[in-house]
Amino acid sequence: MLNTELNIAAPDDFYEALVALHRDLTPEQSSLVNARLILLLANHVGDATVLRQAMAKAREGIGPAGQDATLRTTA
Amino acid sequence: MDGSLAERVDYQALVLPYARSPDQDAPRPVRHPVVIVGAGPVGLAAAIDLAQQGIRVVLLDEDDRLSTGSRAICFAKRTLEIFDRLGCGGRMVGQGITWNRGKVFFREEPVYSFDLLPEAGHRRPAFINLQQYYVEGFLLERARALPLIDLRWKNRVTGLQPQGDGVLLEIETPEGGYRLQADWLVAADGTRSPVRRAMGLESKGQTFRDRFLIADVRMDAPFPAERWFWFDPPFHPNHSVLLHQQPDGVWRIDFQLGWDADPVAERQPERVIPRVRALLGPKVRFDLEWVSVYTFSCLRMERFRHGRVLFAGDSAHGVSPFGARGANGGVQDAENLAWKLALVVQGQAPASLLDSYDAERVQAADENILNSTRSTDFITPKNEASRAFRDAALGLARDCAFARRLVNSGRLSLPSTYRDSPLNTLDAEAFDGPMQPGAPAADAPVRAGGEEGWFLAQIEHGGFTLLCFGEAAPEDLPGIGGSPLRPLLVVPAGAAPGKAAGLPVIEDAGGLLALRYDARPGTTYLLRPDQHVAARWRRFDPALVHAALARATGQG
Numbered sequence: 001m002l003n004t005e006l007n008i009a010a011p012d013d014f015y016e017a018l019v020a021l022h023r024d025l026t027p028e029q030s031s032l033v034n035a036r037l038i039l040l041l042a043n044h045v046g047d048a049t050v051l052r053q054a055m056a057k058a059r060e061g062i063g064p065a066g067q068d069a070t071l072r073t074t075a
Numbered sequence: 076m077d078g079s080l081a082e083r084v085d086y087q088a089l090v091l092p093y094a095r096s097p098d099q100d101a102p103r104p105v106r107h108p109v110v111i112v113g114a115g116p117v118g119l120a121a122a123i124d125l126a127q128q129g130i131r132v133v134l135l136d137e138d139d140r141l142s143t144g145s146r147a148i149c150f151a152k153r154t155l156e157i158f159d160r161l162g163c164g165g166r167m168v169g170q171g172i173t174w175n176r177g178k179v180f181f182r183e184e185p186v187y188s189f190d191l192l193p194e195a196g197h198r199r200p201a202f203i204n205l206q207q208y209y210v211e212g213f214l215l216e217r218a219r220a221l222p223l224i225d226l227r228w229k230n231r232v233t234g235l236q237p238q239g240d241g242v243l244l245e246i247e248t249p250e251g252g253y254r255l256q257a258d259w260l261v262a263a264d265g266t267r268s269p270v271r272r273a274m275g276l277e278s279k280g281q282t283f284r285d286r287f288l289i290a291d292v293r294m295d296a297p298f299p300a301e302r303w304f305w306f307d308p309p310f311h312p313n314h315s316v317l318l319h320q321q322p323d324g325v326w327r328i329d330f331q332l333g334w335d336a337d338p339v340a341e342r343q344p345e346r347v348i349p350r351v352r353a354l355l356g357p358k359v360r361f362d363l364e365w366v367s368v369y370t371f372s373c374l375r376m377e378r379f380r381h382g383r384v385l386f387a388g389d390s391a392h393g394v395s396p397f398g399a400r401g402a403n404g405g406v407q408d409a410e411n412l413a414w415k416l417a418l419v420v421q422g423q424a425p426a427s428l429l430d431s432y433d434a435e436r437v438q439a440a441d442e443n444i445l446n447s448t449r450s451t452d453f454i455t456p457k458n459e460a461s462r463a464f465r466d467a468a469l470g471l472a473r474d475c476a477f478a479r480r481l482v483n484s485g486r487l488s489l490p491s492t493y494r495d496s497p498l499n500t501l502d503a504e505a506f507d508g509p510m511q512p513g514a515p516a517a518d519a520p521v522r523a524g525g526e527e528g529w530f531l532a533q534i535e536h537g538g539f540t541l542l543c544f545g546e547a548a549p550e551d552l553p554g555i556g557g558s559p560l561r562p563l564l565v566v567p568a569g570a571a572p573g574k575a576a577g578l579p580v581i582e583d584a585g586g587l588l589a590l591r592y593d594a595r596p597g598t599t600y601l602l603r604p605d606q607h608v609a610a611r612w613r614r615f616d617p618a619l620v621h622a623a624l625a626r627a628t629g630q631g
């Protein structure tokens with residue numbers, strides 16, 4: 001079961017660190033850091049049910065509104 | 076049969092002569108039990124398999140050449156084991172480049188490497204690389220040695236009419252048309268499948284918006300026999316590149332080009348040579364052997380059996396080349412189909428047994444398509460988010476073991492376990508390990524008749540096998556049609572076969588067979604002609620074996 005109760009000892013410290021992680025990055029670099037963070041945390045969690053619940057929660061209330069621009073893979 | 080005939084034949088230049096068949100002069104369409112359309116790897120494998128089981132086959136092909144250019148190069152362990160059963164595995168492996176290792180690079184850096192066959196005690200390697208024209212050439216030579224196969228080149232199927240008890244075919248030849256009557260038709264006529272079209276059927280799925288350039292080059296190069304895959308390398312930025320060794324000093328280089336690339340211009344040597352040069356550096360001398368630009372789709376027909384017509388190989392399904400699942404999957408279709416069709420033609424099983432071909436191979440095609448689609452999505456990310464996740468996985472892969480498992484440069488062909496097959500008898504006792512009903516039998520070193528050998532070579536007889544560990548073989552074995560179930564006794568290394576004298580016995584040389592089959596004395600396996608597990612028990616019970624055999628032949 002995905003825990004949505006507070007589970008972090010010092011939430012303000014964590015939040016500050018999370019934002020600080022992106023301070024000197026372009027949006028593109030930032031999204032790479034986020035992607036790495038998600039992969040690291042997802043693997044740490046491991047439990048497929050929890051991961052699926054977390055993905056569903058993350059998407060909750062965010063309906064489809066178009067598409068991420070299709071990548072043009074030419075240089 | 077294997078190996079010794081290997082003179083040098085230029086299989087690419089081979090012209091296979093058209094010859095007039097007496098059928099063309101018959102007043103009425105001549106009737107044949109099985110007609111196969113298409114002498115690609117799948118049609119050839121099916122024809123050989125059927126002929127080895129005593130079935131007469133007419134094999135039609137519109138062309139008079141083997142595969143143009145090299146096309147498929149990676150042939151998987153299971154396919155080689157099938158070729159062993161078809162009598163040409165040794166030639167394939169002898170001519171091919173054996174490899175088990177792959178390496179993945181991200182930008183300048185090697186990220187990780189993997190071994191596709193980490194355990195010893197298997198006759199065949201994870202893969203060989205061999206040009207498709209060799210594979211077809213060796214199959215063809217094997218087919219020619221079988222008098223039950225009637226091969227007809229320059230025979231193009233132009234129309235057909237399904238009938239209740241067969242199919243009426245219209246065929247064009249250089250000397251005009253004729254008609255044939257087939258009790259059963261195998262459509263192994265490739266991705267565009269004229270048979271499929273003539274029947275108004277479709278193969279549906281997804282086409283990917285990407286283009287790839289294949290350059291097969293001849294060179295003396297210092298690379299090892301491994302599969303090397305680069306994501307975003309400096310010599311071909313933003314795209315992927317795959318490098319693979321083939322026999323005769325030929326290397327395959329596969330460059331991702333992107334959707335906007337011009338397929339005609341990209342084929343020109345003045346465009347190809349600089350790309351190859353960028354990879355190899357200024358010093359390596361090379362010649363272009365074969366160049367082609369391709370796109371691909373993941374497709375499948377809804378069903379592979381349509382009455383008396385059975386679709387196999389690319390006609391039934393299509394995958395991307397990453398994972399080498401096209402020809403490998405198709406040859407596995409052929410072997411799944413052949414024994415079932417043989418039993419049906421011989422009147423030893425009901426026609427409904429062929430529905431299990433559909434069930435098992437549709438499931439296998441879905442597995443291949445799933446794997447191939449996932450690889451393609453990794454190699455060609457469709458949006459910024461998937462690009463970020465891909466680069467994240469690649470970036471972490473060097474330091475973090477888990478991320479290596481996420482990197483997907485192709486999940487290479489593995490045989491399917493027919494878990495949900497209607498032919499399986501479910502386990503009634505506890506077993507460990509992968510040899511569950513539906514699984515392809517694992518190989519192991521054994522001693523047979525005092526000689527070192529391999530387990531799979533002991534079960535190549537084309538019928539069902541009852542594998543009995545440790546105890547004397549049962550006497551009153553059930554049979555199918557006229558042929559009894561073949562018993563095979565397994566004893567520990569050095570042990571005497573006891574009272575089983577006269578029955579085939581093998582010694583479990585290194586104990587690996589018992590390990591891989593989680594066997595104890597008394598453990599009994601029923602193996603299908605295609606070497607998949609049908610049922611297993613901890614103790615031999617003739618009634619249970621009988622029921623399982625009936626079930627596995629569509630009579631249960």
Ligand SMILES: Cc1cc2nc3c(=O)[nH]c(=O)nc-3n(C[C@H](O)[C@H](O)[C@H](O)COP(=O)(O)OP(=O)(O)OC[C@H]3O[C@@H](n4cnc5c(N)ncnc54)[C@H](O)[C@@H]3O)c2cc1C
Nearest residue numbers: 113115116117137147148149232264265388389401402403
């Ligand atoms: C670039 C590339 C790389 C690949 N790499 C791999 C790989 O590494 N490993 C792998 O497993 N697969 C690979 N594949 C896929 C593989 O080549 C195919 O899956 C395989 O050839 C399918 O075999 P088939 O016998 O079903 O069809 P085909 O090989 O296409 O044979 C069909 C035959 O039917 C005949 N035919 C067609 N129409 C008629 C008609 N009307 N009448 C009579 N005959 C007819 C044709 O002449 C042909 O001989 C690759 C494919 C490509 C293009």
